[in-house]
Amino acid sequence: MRFLHTADWQIGMKAAHAGEQAQRVRDARLASARRVMEVAEREDAPFLLVAGDTFEDSAVDRKLVEEVAQILESGARRVYILPGNHDPLMPGSVWEHRVWKSLRHVTLLQDATPISVEGGVLFPAPLTAKHGKQNPVTSIDAKRREEICIGIAHGSLDYVSSDDNHFPMPKTAAIDAGLDYLAIGHWHSTLVVESPGASGVLAYSGTHEPTAFGERDSGNVLLVDIAARGAKPSIKTIKTGELQWHSIEVTLRGESDLTALGVRLRALPSPQTTLLECKIAGLLSPQFRSELAAIMEKCTSELLLARFDDSQLHAPPEDDSWLEAIPAGILRTTSEELRRRTTAASAPAARESLVAERALLELFRLLKESQR
Ligand SMILES: [Mn+2]
Known part of the structure; x- marks a missing residue:
């Protein structure tokens, strides 16, 4: 089995954080989406998994929805697309657009029914709400299957105690469900979680195009090969990001x-x-x-x-008057002592005086920093 795993295209994102370059950032997301389809062709992947948050929200301009649908349809590859927490399957969502019914290559995953894919079976876990604390993959049970079994889901991992606990899954989710590979979307950086002694792998492809400052490793897709049921998946990270x-x-x-x-x-x-x-x-x-x-x-x-x-x-201090402003206590006595030692002239005291001088400047800097 061979396929490409992508997620979090977030088309329709405002990108206000990019200021005057917001349009450029939005355009890059579409350009990189086309690049993902090219990678699928080049690597001869029979199908693609899009693991949620393809769209920023339900209000995305319907022209953009049509454009994305055309991009997904453009290759000869089969595409399985999952609603995530930004674009959940709910009344008024982007998925109600008639374009989704007209596509030949694209399958919208609307429920948890397992689907036959080239080389095995796909278990979907689509989201129907923006928020939720439940593990979305508990419904998947592939343990008694003999074919290669893969899953597709969207959410965070439950070992991070952050504000971002949307649909948290344990990092053993693939093994728990009896899957050879679980394709996840939601986190923007690529992350592959393997478990020692077990073949089931869980992975975030990350977003196909970097979204903001501070992302660790975004702008990738994952090319996945699985030789047989129970064999460890071979995963190759391929760069698709532009910015x-x-x-x-x-x-x-x-x-x-x-x-x-x-x-x-x-x-x-x-x-x-x-x-x-x-x-x-x-x-x-x-x-x-x-x-x-x-x-x-x-x-x-x-x-x-x-x-x-x-x-x-x-600017560094022009004279010693700043020392007078330090309140009495350890900082004051330390600064006075350091000041005394900066005046030593002869070696080896000269070296100590240099260190004392730098230490004084460092103290000045720290005091300035604490004033903000
Ligand atoms: Mn998400």
Whole structure:
């Protein structure tokens, strides 16, 4: 059995977080969806699984719904598409559009009835609500089957204690249900969960196109091969994403850190498809401010999007008057002691005085930081 696993296209996403590049970000999601279909052709995968959240919500422009349907129909591949928590099967949903009834290659998974697919059986677990705390795959029981059995579901894993506990599943869900592979959507980064001693694998393909800053490993699809019932699936990650979202945080402690930041930002590959969010904190002398401004300007003009936050970057103290402002206590006595040691002249005290000087600056920086 061979197939392609994708999810979380989130077509119709506003992408307001991308500011003036929101349209560009929305366009990339459609372009990458076409790329997913191309990968299926190239890799000769007989079918594709789309594991939920194909659409952002029920209100998505119906023209977009038609466009996505055409993309899914465009290849000669069979497509099995699952409603997720963003696009659940419910009154008023995108799935009521007549286009879904007119497609020859696309099967909308509307209930938990197992379906014969090329090489085995597919067990669907479609969602019919936006929120829910129940495990969506408890209804699947493939244990007594002799064919290769795969499942498709949407939700989070229950071992993360976060706000994101939509339809939580245990990480043993594939094994519990007797599945060789469980294709999941919802999390945007690729994650393959194998269990030692068992062949059932659970995997998130992640979104086909990165969505925002901070995603660990998004912009992929998974090509899955399963040789036989009970054999460990072989999984290949294939890049389909176009845009790169870089989130960088640096603390400057001197001119060399600024130089290093410049080198790092200049080395970002493919600037035209790169979105950057850069937080700069620490200390920088006023005479290097123009150098920093030049670095930021270059990024702003060359990258698709560049956002800088230097609100926590301060000028180093001009004199010792800041020491007077430290309230009495351990910080005050420590700073006074450090100040005393900065004046030592002869070696090896010279080395200690250098360390004391840096420690004082670090204390200054921390005090500034705590004032925000
Ligand atoms: Mn979701």
